[in-house]
Amino acid sequence: MAERLSNREGIKGMANPTRYGIERVAYWLQRLTGLGLLAYLIGHIYETSTIVNGKIAWDKMLEFTQTPQGHIFLTLVIGMCVFHTVNGVRVMLGHGGIGVGKPGQPEYPYKAASLNYKQRLCIWVSIALAALAMMYGASVLFGD
């Protein structure tokens, strides 16, 4: 009831990346990849913990993870990791006020200086590097 009265967009609005340009897509991807990587970290720590149970347990775990599906998942993790890192560096520098433009007299049609081509380029570079890393990762994983 309170939510309806306050007219908040809620999670649906927060997670909708379609309306406000590539910067909003990057925000959404950063969150999604962050959550994905945290899930992977927990899984990875569990996975590696089997080594303390000896060779048989370790090999059993490898049998479970070193499958085509496991390799596809790992390829996705590589992509998430590269995007989260490169875009994270962009956001971190932006948070320090670096690369967000300089204040000045706004001129019609009032294009925001902080949403400049450098920011957009960095986002596309993050996506491209993630794609390249995924291709390389897949070639290593499936090439074995």
Added chain:
Amino acid sequence: MAVVAVPKPSEESKTKITGQPNTITLRISRSNPSEGQEAAFSEFQIPVQKWTTVLEAILYVKQNFDHSVAVRYSCRQASCGSCGMKINGKPALACYTKISELNSNVVTVEPMNNFPIIRDLAVDFKQLISNHKKMKPFIIREDSEVTPESKEFIQTPQDLEKYLQFSYCIKCGLCNSACPTMATDTSFIGPQGLAQAYRYVADNRDKGKDERLKIVDDSHGIWRCHFAGSCSQVCPKGVDPAMAIQLLRGYLLGFRK
């Protein structure tokens, strides 16, 4: 005639509006939460010219079909910040949005998100104004330029340029409506308030930097901005709140002194 109906999907199809008088369907979200009335759309057929604004279309409805439509407006020239609303899914000023530039024969207007609805398109600005006030939107310093023995505070054009664009904020609330954090975080200061904090911090006459930084350095303060830039995308005055927030955060991160 007002018809309350859900539009058929085919009506949403985009067609280019020519310079000739044309007719569009204006869908206005009608609700009155205090009376428990859920949102429903009223549809009106409106004749438009290429220069007709969304606000003019709404006022046409009020004059000709249904004068009970609640809308807040005043200056009709993007100066007062009263007529912010969601137009075809994105926050914009109704007086500053021409129907012809929407490239659609169906125009849907809804109240801005992240603000409580008063009625129909009118929303409550209490939180925005209270967060704005929390930022101490005035020059803080011990001395004054109005006492007889004092001199005026000199500012160079360069000093002025550091904050001028942020002082153009008309408090229309579009930035808060577009912000992804505001969508879920009811305690977040919001891009409007944070940008105004920077406006005064960047003013070389002001001595309240530390005070303001302490206010924004909160669990629902400046750190809840993730530089998604949606606020700057929708700002109708070129204030660029996203830039102001990042520059303000630069002080907290030690990038700026």
Added chain:
Amino acid sequence: MRESIIMKIHYGTALGAVALVAVHILMRMSQKFSDSLQYQNVIANYHFLPYALMLEVLLILLSVHGFNGLRVILLELKQGSTYEKMINYGSLAAMAILIAYGSRTILMAGMGVS
């Protein structure tokens, strides 16, 4: 703790983790990937003290960064002092549990308990 200090830690752990994850991945690439996962090779990694120490540091950096990130998302989703306290302490506990569990592996495998 002030939010600015927490977020500085968030950025710091991110930068540290980037460097150490790169080393961690390069170690896998120093030989054929499937060979690098063989039991003897992995145990040898844990027995090599500098690498085991690096894994420990990496574990701490990623746990702190990951769970603080989750804390930020959860704080933005819902508000209220009890909920926020729960999230703050909950993420601290989750960090501690993950670090303890990962450290147990590093310690036991490194000391040749298996």
